[in-house]
Amino acid sequence: MAAEKTIKYSRQREAIVKFLEGRKDHPTAEFIYRHIREDYPNISLGTVYRNLSLLEELGQVIKISCGDGNDHFDPNVEPHYHFICRECGSVLDIEMDSIDFINTLAEKNFGGRIDGHKAYFYGVCHQCCEMEK
Amino acid sequence: MAAEKTIKYSRQREAIVKFLEGRKDHPTAEFIYRHIREDYPNISLGTVYRNLSLLEELGQVIKISCGDGNDHFDPNVEPHYHFICRECGSVLDIEMDSIDFINTLAEKNFGGRIDGHKAYFYGVCHQCCEMEK
DNA sequence: TTCAATATCAGTAATTGTTACTAATATTAT
DNA sequence: ATAATATTAGTAACAATTACTGATATTGAA
DSSP, X not given: XXXXXXXXXXXXXXXXXXXHXXXXXXXBHHHHHHHHTTTOTTOOHHHHHHHHHHHHHTTSOEEEEOSSXXXXXXXXXXXXXXXXXXXXXXXXXXXXXXXXXXXXXXXXXXXXXXXXXXXXXXXXXXXXXXXXO | OOOOXXXXXXXXXXXXXXXXXXXXXXXXXXXXXXXXXXXXXXXXXXXXHHHHHHXXXXXXXXXXXXXXXXXXXXXXXXXXXXXXXXXXXXXXXXOOOOOTHHHHHHHTTOSSEEEEEEEEEEEXXXXXXXXXX
C-alpha cells in the first residue's frame, strides 16, 4: 500500500491560497511569487510552483494552459470557461451555462470514451474594445 | 512599405511538409526532428522549429498547445477539434460538425467581442479502452 | 513540553522546450 | 556565372519549470 504522504501546514502555502482566494485574474506563478514576496520576502519561486501543483493535486486550484507560454492559476475549481484577449492577453472568465452536451456530439464518430472538455474563447476584451474607438 | 521577405525553397522545409502531409498524429517538433534526421542527418532542431513557425505564419500548419508541455503540429488547417487521451497522451482528431454557435452563447453575458474558440476533449482513446479489458 | 520523524523551506542547480545568433551554404533573379 | 540574400547547421542563450540539498518548521506521541 502506497504510504500516503501526510500534508503539513505551511505559512507559505496558506499565503498562496489566501492570495488566490476570490481572484478572477488567473495569475501566473511568477505573478503570485512577486506579490507573496511582499509579505514573505524570503519565499522562493520554487515554493510557489511546488505548492501550486500540490494544490492542484488536492483539487483546490486549476491550472490553465491557454497556450501563451505561461501557466495560469484559478482558485475557482467549478467547471467554467475562459476567454483570452488577442490584444492584451488577459485571461477572463466566461459566464455561461455548461455545454457538456458537446461531449456527446464529439463522441458520435469517435472510437474511445469522452468524459470532459476544455474550451477557450478568443476575441477582444471589453477594455481593448473601448481603446479601439 | 514593409519589405516583404521573399521565401526561398529549401529541401529541409520541403522534407518537413512532406513528413507532415496526411499525418493524423500531430507530432511534436522533437518527433519531427528525429524522423527527418533519417533522411537529413545534419538537419538541426532549430531548423525544424524555424520552419514550423514559418509554415504556421503561411497558414500551412496549425500549432496545437494542448497543455502537455509540448506544442504539436497539424497539417490539417481546416477548423476541427482535438482529443487528448488521459492514459497515453495521444492527440487525435475529432470528427464533428462545427460548433461555432458556442461563440454566441459565450458572448451573451460578456463585455467584449468573441470571434473564435478552441476546444479540447478529454477521455480514454479507443486503443487504451481496449487495454483496460 | 520535549522530542523524534518528516514535510516543507530557501537557495540554487539542473532540465526542458524554444528562440536567437553567426558564419557558411543554397537558392534565385538577373 | 554572379550577386543578393534567404536558409542552414551548430551552438549559445533564454524562460518556465522542476529537482536537489542541507536547514527549518510542523506534528503526533512520549
